[in-house]
Amino acid sequence: MSALDGTVRRAVVRISAPGGGYDPTGDRFWGSGFFIAPGQVLTCAHVVGNGGGGVLAGETAIDITDHRGRTTEGRVALVLPVPDDPERPPRRWKLPDLALVEVEDAEDVECLWLSDRSAVVPARISLHGWSKEVGDLALRSGHGMASGTDGPDGSALLLRGEIPVAGTSGGPVVDTERGAVIGVCKGRGEGDAGLAVPVTALRALANTRPGRDRLHALVRAHDRHHLRRYRTGGTRGSWTGFQYTLRSATAGAFTPVLRTQLFARLAELTPPGRPGDVMKLVDEVKRRMIQGPYQPGIEHDPRTWREGVGLLYDLRDDETRSQERDLELEAVLLYAARVAAAVSRAGNPADDGPVDELNNWLSGREEPIDSFIREEIDQILHGGAALGPEDPDELPARTGVELRKPTRRKVEPGEEEVRARADVLVEIDRGLYGDAYPWRVKLLREDDLVTLRSDERGVTRAELYEALRDPIAEAVRQSDVGDHLASIEVAVPRELLDEPLDSWRLSPPGTPEDGIDPDTLPLGQRRVVVLRAGGRRDIPEWHRRWNAAARGPLSAVPLRREAPVRGHDGPGRESGYAVYDRLSSVEDTAVPVYCGPVSKGPGADALGAALAAGHALVVWRRCATGHTDCAEFHEQMTALLCDAKTPEGLQRRIRSLRIRCGDPEYPDPDVLWARSIALLYDSPDRPPRPDQPLRAPGPRPGPVR
DSSP states (O other): OOHHHHHHHHHEEEEESTTOTTOTTOTTEEEEEEEEETTEEEEOHHHHGGGHHHHHTTOSOEEEEOTTSOEEEEEEEEEESOOSOTTSOOSSOOTTOEEEEEETTOSSOOOOOBOSSOOOSSEEEEEEEEEOTTSSOEEEEEEEEEEEEESTTOOEEEEEESOOOTTOTTOEEEETTTTEEEEEEEEEOSTTEEEEEEGGGGGGGGGSHHHHHHHHHHHHHHHHHHHHHHHHHTTSSSHHHHHHHHOOTTOOSOOHHHHHHHHHHHTTSOOOSSHHHHHHHHHHHHHHHSSSOOOOOSOOOOOSHHHHHHTTOSOOOHHHHHTTOOHHHHHHHHHHHHHHHHHHHHTOGGGHHHHHHHHHHHHTOOSOOOHHHHHHHHHHHHSOOOSSOSSGGGSOOOOSSOOOOOOOOOOOTTOSOOOOSEEEEEEEOOOSSTTOEEEEEEEEESSOEEEEEEEEEEEOGGGHHHHHHHHHHHHHHHHOBTTBOOOEEEEEOGGGTTSOGGGOOSSOOOOGGGOOOGGGSOHHHHSOEEEEETTOOOOHHHHHHHHHHHHOOOEEEESSTTHHHHOTTOSSOOOHHHHHHHHHHSOTTEEEEOSSOOSSHHHHHHHHHHHHTTOOEEEEEOOOSSOOOHHHHHHHHHHHHHHHOSHHHHHHHHHHHHHHHOOSSOOOGGGGGGTTEEEEEOOTTSSOOTTSOOOOOSSOOOOOO
C-alpha cells in the first residue's frame, strides 16, 4: 500500500443506520463517505437516502465510523438534489447525487485534498470505500482510469479498471498523478465500468445565496485545515507533501507549498458572487500571458477564487521553459493580485485584514518571475509603481517570447472599467418538422461567441420555458460581474414575438413576506431583455437605420397609421405596401410603435413591412384584448422616446416600466398603459458576421459609421 493510499483510507468513513456503527455484521451498513473538512463528510445522496425523510432532513442522526472503528453521530446538512418524496427515495438518484454530513467531535481528522479544477481525463485514479461484498465489512480500494465524462455538461465521470464492489458508493475518486480528489463514486456498471460524480458538482450549492455561503465556509475550512497540517508537519504526512512526491521533473515553480499557502489566503476573502467574477479575471490574465490573440473557446463554471487558479495551469511551453520562464507561476501570482484588487474595490470592511495578508504574501514572493510581471503585480497591489524604465530605449533586450509591455500609469481605487463579461443570446428556430423549436443559448463575449447549451431536436412551444430556464440561468451566472448584469437577446421566429419571454423567472418567486429578491424577479424586471427577428434579410437600410439610432435622438412613428386613433383592432386597416412606403420615408431615427401584438394578424403584416424598410427598433404590446387605451399608449411612447434619446435610454426606461407594472399587489396606475410591453432591439452587426470583429459585451448599438 502506498503512502498516498494509506492517507486516503484514514479519511474514508462508513455510513450506517442509527446504532449500526458498531455492528460487525454490517447489516445496517449503507455506504461510504470521506472527510473534506473537519467535521464535514461528503458522500452520495442515495447512500443517506436509505434513512428516509427524517435522515434527509437532518432530524435523525446516523452513524459515522472512521478507519479506527470509532463511531460518532452525523446529521445530513444538505442533499443534491432533494427527492420529490423523501420518504420514498428514488431507485436511481438523479445527478449530482451528493450529500454533506456534519459529524460531531470530528475536528482532528484526516481530510482529503479537493481538486481545484475540473477533472482532467483520461487520468489514473484510485478508488476507496467500505464493502462487505466478499463477506466481511472492510475498506477496499481499486485502481483504474477516469476515461471520460458523460452528459452535456460533464456531469458524470466514466471509470474503467479495478472498480471496487458494492458498498463503496460515496467513496473518493483520487487522481493519483496530481494528488487530489476529483470525484465521488456513484456506482458500478457492467464489467470493469463505474460511474462517479465530479467534485465540481458541489458548485450547484452556490446557485442560491445560502448555498453560496455554505460552499464558501466549506472551502475555507478545507483550505485552513491543509495549511494547518502543512505548518504542523511540513511535507511529512500532509497532502502538500504527497503532492510534492508526485511532481514531475518538469514541474514549474508554482509548488504545492505555494498552492497551500495561497488557497488558505484566498479562502479568507469574500467569495465571488458569480462564476463571471472569476472568469473575468482569468480571461484578463490569460490575455496578458498568452502571446497572440486569446480565444477562450471553452466555458467554465468556477464558484471559488481557488478554481480560478486551476484554470491557469499548463501555460508553459518548450520555448518558455528553455528560457527558465514559468508562465504558470507568473499567471497565478498576477491572478491573485487581481483578486485582491477586485475584493478591495468591493469595499467590505471584513476583507481589510485578509486582503492585507494576501498583499503582504504576494509582495514577499522571491520566486524568479519576469520583472514586468513583478512590477505589474506591485502596481495592482499598491498603485503608482512604474511598469518599466522611464526611457523605452533602456528596456532590456529579450529573445523568444516577448511579453506585452504595459504602459506606465497610476492605479486609483475604482479606476478600472467593469462591465458584464458577456451578454446572453438565445436563438430559437422554426422547426423543420412538426411543432418542435430547436434552440441554442450562447455567450456574446468580447473575444468570441460560445454556444453554452443547445437542443437541435427542439421542444414544443409550451415546453420552451422549462427547457430554457436552466441554460439561461447558467449563462447569466457566467456572464454577470459584480452588479453589472448581462442583457438577454432572444432571436425568435416571428410567430413567437409575442411570447412573454421577459416575464420568465429563473427561480420560483418567494412569499410577500420575503420582500423583493432580485434573483427571483421576472427576467425583464431584473435585467435588459430584448427581442431579435430570426431569419431577417441583411439589407443596407437595416445598417443605416441602426447606426442612425445610435446617434439619436429617437422619435416615434405609428407602426400602423390608424392605430393611435381607432385602436389596434379598429376599422380602416392600412395595407402592407402602404406601411412599407410610409416607414421607408420616415427619419432613420424614428421608432415604429404599436399598441397590440405583432405575431399574427395586421400587426404581423405591419411588422414585416417595418423590417423590410430596415427598422431595427420597434416597440409594441403583446396583449391582444382587454384594453381600450391605444391612443394613450401611442402618446406615452412618443414622450418616452423623446425623453430616452438613445437606444440605451430606451432599454432602461422599458425595464423601469416593467418593474412598475409588475408589482403583484400595487401596480403603478400611471404606467398601466405599458403592460406587456416588448422591444425589438435588432442589431445587424451582433453577433458579427465571420468577416467582422467581435465587440465588447453590453447593451450598446453598433458603431457609428
